[in-house]
Amino acid sequence: MKSVAIIGVGQTHHARRRTDVTQIGLAREAALRALEDANLTIDDIDSIVVCTGPVLFAAVNQPEKWLVDALGARMKPVVRVTSGGGTGLAGALAAVNQIRGGFAERVLVVAYDKLSEGALQYSISTLYDPFWGREFAVGIMGFSAAAWRGRMGRLGHTEEAAAMVSVKNHKNAFLNEYAHVRRDVSVEDVLNSRPLCWPIKLLDVPPISDGACAVVLSSGDIGEKSENPAWIRGMSYYSEADNAANRSTIQSEPLEIAARHVYAEAGITNPRRQVDVVEVQEPYTCFELSYYESLGLCEPGGAAALMASGATQIDGDIPVNASGGCMGANPIGATGLIRLAEVAQQVRGKAGEHQIDGAKVGLMQAGGGWANLRGVAVVSSQKG
Amino acid sequence: MTRITTGIDQAPALETSLEMPYTLTTGKAVSVFIEQLGHGVIVGSHCDNCDRTVVPAQDYCARCGGDQGATVAVEPTGVVTAITRTADGAVGLIRLDGVDADLLHVIDESAGEVAVGDRVEATFAPEPVGTILTLAGFAPSTSAVSTTAPKEIDEVADEDLAKQIIYSLSLPYRHAYGPNYGRLFDELGSRGGILGSRCPHCQNVLVPPRAYCEICYVKTEQFVEVKDTGRLQAFSVIHMEFIGQTRKPPYVYAEIVLDGASTRLIHNVAGIDMARATEVLDIGTPVRAVWKAESERNGTLDDIDYFEPIPE
Ligand SMILES: [Zn+2]
Numbered sequence: 001m002k003s004v005a006i007i008g009v010g011q012t013h014h015a016r017r018r019t020d021v022t023q024i025g026l027a028r029e030a031a032l033r034a035l036e037d038a039n040l041t042i043d044d045i046d047s048i049v050v051c052t053g054p055v056l057f058a059a060v061n062q063p064e065k066w067l068v069d070a071l072g073a074r075m076k077p078v079v080r081v082t083s084g085g086g087t088g089l090a091g092a093l094a095a096v097n098q099i100r101g102g103f104a105e106r107v108l109v110v111a112y113d114k115l116s117e118g119a120l121q122y123s124i125s126t127l128y129d130p131f132w133g134r135e136f137a138v139g140i141m142g143f144s145a146a147a148w149r150g151r152m153g154r155l156g157h158t159e160e161a162a163a164m165v166s167v168k169n170h171k172n173a174f175l176n177e178y179a180h181v182r183r184d185v186s187v188e189d190v191l192n193s194r195p196l197c198w199p200i201k202l203l204d205v206p207p208i209s210d211g212a213c214a215v216v217l218s219s220g221d222i223g224e225k226s227e228n229p230a231w232i233r234g235m236s237y238y239s240e241a242d243n244a245a246n247r248s249t250i251q252s253e254p255l256e257i258a259a260r261h262v263y264a265e266a267g268i269t270n271p272r273r274q275v276d277v278v279e280v281q282e283p284y285t286c287f288e289l290s291y292y293e294s295l296g297l298c299e300p301g302g303a304a305a306l307m308a309s310g311a312t313q314i315d316g317d318i319p320v321n322a323s324g325g326c327m328g329a330n331p332i333g334a335t336g337l338i339r340l341a342e343v344a345q346q347v348r349g350k351a352g353e354h355q356i357d358g359a360k361v362g363l364m365q366a367g368g369g370w371a372n373l374r375g376v377a378v379v380s381s382q383k384g
Numbered sequence: 385m386t387r388i389t390t391g392i393d394q395a396p397a398l399e400t401s402l403e404m405p406y407t408l409t410t411g412k413a414v415s416v417f418i419e420q421l422g423h424g425v426i427v428g429s430h431c432d433n434c435d436r437t438v439v440p441a442q443d444y445c446a447r448c449g450g451d452q453g454a455t456v457a458v459e460p461t462g463v464v465t466a467i468t469r470t471a472d473g474a475v476g477l478i479r480l481d482g483v484d485a486d487l488l489h490v491i492d493e494s495a496g497e498v499a500v501g502d503r504v505e506a507t508f509a510p511e512p513v514g515t516i517l518t519l520a521g522f523a524p525s526t527s528a529v530s531t532t533a534p535k536e537i538d539e540v541a542d543e544d545l546a547k548q549i550i551y552s553l554s555l556p557y558r559h560a561y562g563p564n565y566g567r568l569f570d571e572l573g574s575r576g577g578i579l580g581s582r583c584p585h586c587q588n589v590l591v592p593p594r595a596y597c598e599i600c601y602v603k604t605e606q607f608v609e610v611k612d613t614g615r616l617q618a619f620s621v622i623h624m625e626f627i628g629q630t631r632k633p634p635y636v637y638a639e640i641v642l643d644g645a646s647t648r649l650i651h652n653v654a655g656i657d658m659a660r661a662t663e664v665l666d667i668g669t670p671v672r673a674v675w676k677a678e679s680e681r682n683g684t685l686d687d688i689d690y691f692e693p694i695p696e
């Protein structure tokens with residue numbers, strides 16, 4: 001398979017509400033930062049992939065046609081990819097495939113959402129079909145909380161274990177200059193916070209954010225000439241049918257499949273030992289516990305113990321969300337790409353205050369839909 | 385909120401609507417444009433790189449992607465480059481004097497038809513309305529082509545700018561039931577029966593019924609009635625309030641596997657002391673449907689008022 005490199009990364013300083021820019025202005029900020037990091041201009045870019053969540057989030061249909069103006073992308077190929085919380089990763093995969101297919105040498109992926117503008121949970125509830133379930137939907141939170149309640153007894157994903165995820169990610173966000181939520185919280189604070197969709201409580205939930213992220217991907221030849229590339233060593237995105245017979249609410253089958261494929265591609269047989277840094281897209285704390293197991297960082301049912309052991313802390317042997325993850329900022333359409341950008345910056349040694357010393361191999365996860373669309377990528381400082 | 389109706393093709397359809405509220409951010413250039421319209425001034429932006437002026441003012445040049453240079457006041461006169469007529473009146477493209485792109489707006493034909501090539505002049509609403517409609521439209525004019533170059537305007541004080549505008553989308557839909565949902569909701573509405581379809585390969589019963597089994601990908605061949613009792617597969621106690629919510633918290637969001645089904649049904653559990661919901665309910669708790677009075681049913685899932693635990 002042809003090699004693909006990440007040669008430029010940029011993100012905005014995320015915020016609860018950015019009143020100084022339009023949605024395209026927000027996306028443009030990240031794009032210009034990524035181009036600058038890659039030492040390129042838009043003229044050097046062959047193709048652009050725009051990533052946003054559902055258009056109901058911000059009322060502009062086909063926003064990519066508006067973004068053409070703000071990027072100077074006229075007369076270039078522009079497509080939009082959307083896949084809920086996994087949108088940014090799905091967009092990056094589209095770019096990787098354009099390069100692997102030989103259709104482009106340099107692709108700019110721009111991912112954003114301006115969630116302050118619309119009614120978030122109401123918009124998400126429209127993921128349900130109008131006949132069956134929409135009237136009972138509570139965005140994705142009701143569904144996620146119910147699935148967590150199911151995992152509690154079977155896998156021991158307790159409220160305390162999830163609270164520890166919240167404490168860790170909130171603490172790590174202090175080290176991330178782009179995060180907009182930096183809060184000192186204790187396990188007790190999380191457990192005592194207001195229930196939203198029990199067992200999910202206020203401090204299990206990431207913020208609602210305005211933000212954008214952009215990544216420049218290139219062919220292997222260009223990556224070789226780049227000063228400080230991060231190499232894509234594997235990337236996959238899989239789905240399962242939402243309401244098929246006997247669908248498991250306990251383990252995510254598509255995530256396990258995606259991880260298996262990516263590990264095989266990257267030559268990883270023991271992720272806990274071979275990976276230096278992990279970023280997961282955790283829309284709620286309970287998901288991070290579940291991902292530990294699906295990604296093979298521990299055995300099924302081992303997530304609470306892994307969390308309690310301190311291994312996933314920033315100074316642990318397998319740090320997860322050193323950036324603070326979604327807890328620091330969660331612009332949904334950008335979140336998946338932010339996770340990829342963060343691991344890329346880690347292996348490039350450019351993660352800033354939350355840099356893990358000597359990180360060479362990074363693993364990231366993102367997904368969307370009814371937790372039925374799941375993707376994984378591995379990046380490395382080595383081309384392989 | 386939803387009801388069965390008869391569509392224009394005589395097939396039943398489900399009518400729904402989404403009422404979505406928004407607060408949209410205008411960006412600097414558009415907020416200056418809207419503010420200046422209140423003073424009777426039409427503002428564009430000039431890209432120094434491309435040497436082009438566009439109206440309304442934009443934050444970025446659509447031609448080169450660069451930051452716009454000066455914010456400029458343009459003449460309120462121009463020429464019609466295209467026109468079309470709707471039931472509500474005429475709209476057209478207007479090329480303002482000294483500007484390099486067309487502006488889409490209302491054309492006032494109250495004094496007679498306007499044609500492409502005609503000169504027009506801006507008319508303003510009596511009071512600013514906070515949108516582009518402060519510029520009411522364009523009416524025929526005897527003005528000569530202005531040769532005055534667009535002039536840079538003074539910086540507008542930040543506190544005078546409205547950075548966000550309130551907006552809403554009202555989206556009506558008519559969803560076709562198709563044969564599977566049609567049969568399901570007919571049976572549900574007429575006699576309270578809940579149907580699934582059986583996969584001839586894996587024998588699983590899929591509720592709601594569907595044409596294909598997602599796992600085997602073979603055609604289902606048979607409708608099967610399942611019970612209105614089942615077990616909780618997952619649940620959550622909803623305390624959160626949000627726009628578009630159809631129930632008042634607290635309530636229980638539940639995923640129920642009905643007896644005889646292999647898939648989940650999303651509904652609510654009630655008839656319990658909500659303060660003790662997390663103690664009363666468990667994964668696997670048996671539940672049964674509580675139906676609404678027959679007179680209140682309309683052939684939707686709402687015909688089941690809620691599910692309640694079956695006492696041991
Ligand atoms: Zn220009």
Ligand SMILES: [Zn+2]
Pocket residue numbers: 583584585586587588597598599600601602
């Ligand atoms: Zn089957």
